Amino acid sequence: MISTVLTDIEGTTSAIAFVKETLFPFAEQALAGFLEARRDDPEVAAILAEVPGPDPVATLRGWMAEDVKATPLKTLQGMIWEAGFRDGRLRGHLWPDVAPCLRAWHAAGLRLAVYSSGSVAAQKLLFGHSEAGDLLPLFSGFFDTRVGHKREATSYAAIAQALGTPPGEILFLSDVVEELDAAAASGLATCQLVRPADGTAPAGRHREAPDFPAVSRLCGLPATP
Numbered sequence: 285m286i287s288t289v290l291t292d293i294e295g296t297t298s299a300i301a302f303v304k305e306t307l308f309p310f311a312e313q314a315l316a317g318f319l320e321a322r323r324d325d326p327e328v329a330a331i332l333a334e335v336p337g338p339d340p341v342a343t344l345r346g347w348m349a350e351d352v353k354a355t356p357l358k359t360l361q362g363m364i365w366e367a368g369f370r371d372g373r374l375r376g377h378l379w380p381d382v383a384p385c386l387r388a389w390h391a392a393g394l395r396l397a398v399y400s401s402g403s404v405a406a407q408k409l410l411f412g413h414s415e416a417g418d419l420l421p422l423f424s425g426f427f428d429t430r431v432g433h434k435r436e437a438t439s440y441a442a443i444a445q446a447l448g449t450p451p452g453e454i455l456f457l458s459d460v461v462e463e464l465d466a467a468a469a470s471g472l473a474t475c476q477l478v479r480p481a482d483g484t485a486p487a488g489r490h491r492e493a494p495d496f497p498a499v500s501r502l503c504g505l506p507a508t509p
């Protein structure tokens with residue numbers, strides 16, 4: 285029986301276009317100014333020290349161009365987005381079906397957690413400043429690439445251990461089949477979000493749902509609005 289829902293963000297709770305056309309350009313445009321303003325900040329210096337190559341800023345820009353899910357980049361993006369979420373220039377996009385289902389699952393006693401390549405700080409900003417309001421009280425766990433990469437089975441075993449939950453009680457939701465394969469290899473239940481508006485291709489290896497109410501029906505979760 286499922287006791288915990290572990291959800292991805294991009295392509296699952298939120299539009300791929302929001303991440304790629306709003307969040308990523310916001311960070312790219314603000315990167316130089318942010319690094320200049322924070323050049324004496326030891327936290328920023330420590331992140332830059334994790335970036336390989338003779339020109340860390342060039343490496344970061346290359347990672348941005350290729351959407352590399354490198355932990356130092358994801359950490360910096362989260363730090364840059366913070367000002368935008370706090371002053372209202374950014375608001376976390378959620379598909380309209382998401383918040384009602386998260387609320388219903390939480391009210392029915394399911395535990396909710398997030399696993400995204402976006403940093404934990406960024407995850408909290410998105411759900412704390414979402415189009416549906418502050419959803420942070422619904423969640424009791426946040427995991428990013430510091431636990432491991434999303435296409436590696438060991439990451440899901442580590443998350444199950446951190447949550448203190450048998451892997452078979454955790455339902456992982458994602459649009460990316462390689463992530464679902466990795467989760468299944470560690471014994472998690474899985475469901476692929478195949479959202480038409482995101483153009484996701486069904487992989488045929490996991491349960492497939494176009495939205496969160498369909499996840500509820502397919503995976504035996506409590507009924508949702």
Ligand SMILES: CSCCC(=O)C(=O)COP(=O)(O)O
Pocket residue numbers: 292293294295303307353358361399400401402403406407410434
């Ligand atoms: C505020 S979370 C931003 C999402 C992000 O940076 C990203 O790379 C998306 O990764 P996901 O694992 O959610 O698909």
Ligand SMILES: [Mg+2]
Pocket residue numbers: 292293294295296458459460
């Ligand atoms: Mg995704």
